[in-house]
Amino acid sequence: MTFSTKRVNAIFIKDWKDLQRNSYILFTAAIPLFFAAWLGRIGADSAILASYPVNLALVIAGAFIQAAMVAEEKEKNTLRGLLLSPANTLEILVGKSALSAVMTIVIITGSILLSGYHVPSLPVFAVSILLGLIIYLAIGTILGLLSRTVMESSIIGMPVLVVFGMASMVKTTIENEVLVKVIDYLPSEQLNHIWVRLGEGEGLSAVSGNMAVLLLWAAASFFATMLIYRKNSMDYS
Amino acid sequence: MENVIEVKHLVKSFENKTALKRVDFNVKKGETIGFLGPSGSGKTTIIKILTAQLHPTSGEVKVFNEPIHKLKTPAYMKKIGILTDNSGLYERLSIYDNLALYGDLYEVKKSRINEVLEAVNLLDEKKQIVQKLSKGMKQRVTLARAILHKPDLLFLDEPTSALDPVNTKYIHEGLKKLNEEGTTIFLTTHDMQEAEVLCDRVAFLHDGEIRLLDTPQSLRAREKNISISLVLKGDRTVVVKKDEEGAKAIYDSIQTGQLLTIHSNEPTLGDIFVRLTGRNL
Numbered sequence: 001m002t003f004s005t006k007r008v009n010a011i012f013i014k015d016w017k018d019l020q021r022n023s024y025i026l027f028t029a030a031i032p033l034f035f036a037a038w039l040g041r042i043g044a045d046s047a048i049l050a051s052y053p054v055n056l057a058l059v060i061a062g063a064f065i066q067a068a069m070v071a072e073e074k075e076k077n078t079l080r081g082l083l084l085s086p087a088n089t090l091e092i093l094v095g096k097s098a099l100s101a102v103m104t105i106v107i108i109t110g111s112i113l114l115s116g117y118h119v120p121s122l123p124v125f126a127v128s129i130l131l132g133l134i135i136y137l138a139i140g141t142i143l144g145l146l147s148r149t150v151m152e153s154s155i156i157g158m159p160v161l162v163v164f165g166m167a168s169m170v171k172t173t174i175e176n177e178v179l180v181k182v183i184d185y186l187p188s189e190q191l192n193h194i195w196v197r198l199g200e201g202e203g204l205s206a207v208s209g210n211m212a213v214l215l216l217w218a219a220a221s222f223f224a225t226m227l228i229y230r231k232n233s234m235d236y237s
Numbered sequence: 238m239e240n241v242i243e244v245k246h247l248v249k250s251f252e253n254k255t256a257l258k259r260v261d262f263n264v265k266k267g268e269t270i271g272f273l274g275p276s277g278s279g280k281t282t283i284i285k286i287l288t289a290q291l292h293p294t295s296g297e298v299k300v301f302n303e304p305i306h307k308l309k310t311p312a313y314m315k316k317i318g319i320l321t322d323n324s325g326l327y328e329r330l331s332i333y334d335n336l337a338l339y340g341d342l343y344e345v346k347k348s349r350i351n352e353v354l355e356a357v358n359l360l361d362e363k364k365q366i367v368q369k370l371s372k373g374m375k376q377r378v379t380l381a382r383a384i385l386h387k388p389d390l391l392f393l394d395e396p397t398s399a400l401d402p403v404n405t406k407y408i409h410e411g412l413k414k415l416n417e418e419g420t421t422i423f424l425t426t427h428d429m430q431e432a433e434v435l436c437d438r439v440a441f442l443h444d445g446e447i448r449l450l451d452t453p454q455s456l457r458a459r460e461k462n463i464s465i466s467l468v469l470k471g472d473r474t475v476v477v478k479k480d481e482e483g484a485k486a487i488y489d490s491i492q493t494g495q496l497l498t499i500h501s502n503e504p505t506l507g508d509i510f511v512r513l514t515g516r517n518l
Contacts, residue, residue, distance in 0.1 A: 006341060010337075010341030010342055011342075013341075014327065014330065014334070017329075017330055018329050076325040076327075077323045077325030078326065080324070081324060081382070083290075084288060084290070085314055085339065086315050
């Protein structure tokens, strides 16, 4: 399979031009920034609390916005045009994810600055963000492919937002041990573990188990995306 | 001349309906072939199969001498152009930006964008946002996108369905020029006049079957009892048969100086279709 960066770039440029006139996406992207600014104002000092805006940025920009962008391509029948062009599956998926990825990184950076979160061990933190980005973009793409419209992606995306974005926040109130165990293995919880450990001055070896879980999530979600994309993007029947 | 498309015993079934029942046809290189039929006759299903969007249930389908299941490749996509009724455009982008995306995907020069915009009569509107265009203008943008990379084989599903007569004529001229340059055209239409103007051969598709496939002239020539109308002085019209008696009537009207005009009442493709299937298009 060939891979053309020119074709990926063409899809990215198109999405960038489109974003500038898309008020729904621009408003949604601002939500984590408002949340981070609010946390910054109240002076959240614990590592977990301070990292919430980063998690929220991953869920909203990585998954929610990605889902809306993919769903809109389906709703407006433009995905078919891409599929019938010389661009292959990987080029379309990377191209469609590129803008969401850039936006997520920008929003995470903004959230860190606004919330006053101190980033511990930048290289390890960056790797954890990269893995988180792959997972949430893949989840967003899957949600978009399973939805017929942007509205539908918002509706089916809501439980995902709650589970992946807020489960860590409500974990302390849950008494069911199985549920707590499940939440422990969610990417958001793994990311929190990593950031707390790093904040306590520990290094990569202390978080390697969490990194391995994230890596598994990333691989599984990537392959699930490819599979669902091939099944849902055309009329094959 | 070599075949660009070869279809043998093609069957396509959906859960509770057979859309195509043993369809057979070939399309030669450089030919313009038209598939005529009412909604639900299977026209769009054929295009979807030929463009690798749908798998056939059974039968053999070859395009450019390759089985269709091998054709979901960038190289094949570069050789074909597609316009369907649900070809979407990016509504928040300008006409030019919509084409620029596809120009980059197909790796064509930027100057080609202006060429195709001129061909569809939209060069002066290229900066307009697609959302604000009329349905006919959107149709022309979609057509421009389909021919942007000068495809060897062009699939058109109802290409002028939303256009006014002036733009329809403009598009027809553009398609004829493209065909003269060597592009093979496969089109579906409800418009018999369009088929007459553009197609070398037409196929009547009804209930998933090809009922007739021939040149428009041959299809009309199959019709017996074609009459002739003589318009005579004094606002009189006389209809005569194509036989000895008719010939005498024509001769007499010329001799007496009564004849103004003479018309052959050949059936239109629409008439033939209705007679054949009992249905209108």
